[in-house]
Amino acid sequence: MTLRVLVVEDEFLIATDLMDLIEEFGHIPVGPADTLESAVRFVGQSKPDICTMDLRLRGGQSGVAVAQEMLQQFGLHSIFVSGNLDANMRPRLVELDPIAFVGKPIAPHLLHQALDLADRSLTEHRSKQKRTEQ
Amino acid sequence: MGAAIRSKDWAKTSLGPPDTWPTELRIVVRLMLTTNHPIFVFWGPELTCLYNDAYSQSLGPELHPGALGKPAREVWDEIWDIIGPQIKIVMxxxxxxxxKDHLVPITRKGARDEVFWTYSYSPIDDPSSASGVGGVLVICSETTEKVLTARELQQELEAREVLLQEVNHRIKNSLQLVSTLLRLEGRAAQTDETRSSLSRASARVNAISSVHELIYRTGGFATIRIKDYVGELCEAISDSLAGQSGVTLTYESVEMEVSTDLAISMALLINELVTNAFKHAFPNGRMGVIEVKVSAENDHLTVCVADNGVGKSAEASGNLGSRIIDGLVGQVSATISEGNEGEGHRVHLRIPLKG
Structure with a gap:
């Protein structure tokens, strides 16, 4: 399926790169959002399926907090895209049930894999939902 | 203090008039009054206090001159938990x-000051006392200024290190932006050739960025650990190239520190050699392995990049990649040897280590 992907990233150039790549891989990029407030606004406007999430956002906002909000309020899972995904950081993100981690500089094929993964699990999840509804 | 001690009415203290003092005490007091080192004396069962001019400078009006001739317990009540046990040992x-540089706070001029001291408590013999010790000789120097200066310098140093880390982080981030710009430009390019040139330029910037990433993450400045960085670099190259083919990149390196300058040159060299192998050794979807190996002998490093592909193609020379390789090889005074060995192509770099 075609995913609508909300890009949460405060660095404009990297956001542009991400949006281009998402489009190249056949999905629809939404955003970019660089704060919690703008992310919430984009969710309302564009109904994304998943997010890509930077860890350090504008004004020192934490991407972890935004990811948590996206998950709890809207049920949106995140692909974390960051240069700081070291061994200390990953365990802290596990409770947010992330789709995947992608380091910076962004390796296109790793982002592609992460999007495929999101696609598969979302498709599966929705068909399960349909079955329980019927 | 000589005058103060002479004019003091000692008959009203437990020491009694000076002409009744034991010889040991009189010798010590005379020594104390003739030196400019701060000295303090506790004497007798009440640990009566005596001190010299040099010592009086560490006291505020709360204690000086009132402390002279008073029992220690009364004078030093606020620090008795610190000095009481020491006096007991000596007595x-x-x-x-x-x-050394021990914190013994003193209230002076209305404020409780953090005062640091380097000091000794020594026994003053007195045969007439049961323990053989009649008093305590305190030879001390106040080291507060030294300790506080050292502390400030340490804090300053830590702040500088944080700043330096921050700068390295910025450099890394800026390099990543440069690399992203090149990639965006590449994607917008009209021809395959331009696209590939911009993508190679982006990879070169990433190679430099990976060194700064490591400097930032490990907190080293002048040198970085070669093993970590070869791993980091190869993972990055592999991430950016392996997605397109069935080629695996393996790496192996000695554990060793090299200068940041050399690391950056090596990063660019390894990036060029590996990219060449990816590009030329495995045409038409051929599968294979590229091996990066960094080893060290006494005075030089060896970098070996080998593949099991189709051997070196003629078109690989003369382009910017080979100019970068030749230039950097010259810059680090390395020697390069290469050839088609059995299966595939192999490049050896021998880099002398200075000093």
Whole structure:
């Protein structure tokens, strides 16, 4: 399926790169959002399926907090895209049930894999939902 | 203090008039008054206090001159938990104590000051006392200024290190932006050739960025650990190239520190050699392995990049990649040897280590 992907990233150039790549891989990029407030606004406007999430956002906002909000309020899972995904950081993100981690500089094929993964699990999840509804 | 001690009415203290003092005490007081080192004396069962001019400078009006001739317990009540046990050790004949830059706070001029001291408590013999010790000789120097200066310097140093880390982080981030710009430009390019040139330029910037990433993450400045960085670099190259083919990149390196300058040159060299192998050794979807190996002998490093592909193609020379390789090889005074060995192509770099 075609995913609508909300890009949460405060660095404009990297956001542009991400949006281009998402489009190249056949999905629809939404955003970019660089704060919690703008992310919430984009969710309302564009109904994304998943997010890509930077860890350090504008004004020192934490991407972890935004990811948590996206998950709890809207049920949106995140692909974390960051240069700081070291061994200390990953365990802290596990409770947010992330789709995947992608380091910076962004390796296109790793982002592609992460999007495929999101696609598969979302498709599966929705068909399960349909079955329980019927 | 000589005058103060002479004019003091000692008959009203437990020491009694000076002409009745034991010889040991009189010798010590005379020594104390003739030196400019700060000295303090506790004497007798009440540990009566005596001190010299040099010592009086560490006291505020709360204690000086009132402390002269008073019992220690009364004078030093606020620090008795610190000095009481030490006095007890010395007075009971168990020897002397020594402290370096030890915090013993004193209330002076209305404020409780953090005062640091380097000091000894030594026994003053007195055969007439049961323990053989009649008093305590305190030879001390106040080191507060030294300790506080050292502390400030340490804090300053830590702040600088944080700043330097921050700068390295910025450099890394800026390099990543440059690399992203090149990639965006590449994607917008009209021809395959331009696209590939911009993508190679982006990879070169990433190679430099990976060194700064490591400097930032490990907190090293002048040198970085070669093993970590070869891993980091190869993972990055592999991430950016392996997605397109069935080629695996393996790496192996000695554990060793090299200068940041050399690391950056090596990063660019390894990036060029590996990219060449990816590009030329495995045409038409051929599968294979590229091996990066960094080893060290006494005075030089060896970098070997080998593949099991189709051997070196003629078109690989003369382009910017080979100019970068030749230039950097010259810059680090390395020697390069290469050839088609059995299966595939192999490049050896021998890089001398200075000093």
């Amino acid at each position: 009971s004949g168990k020897g002397a104590t020594w402290h």
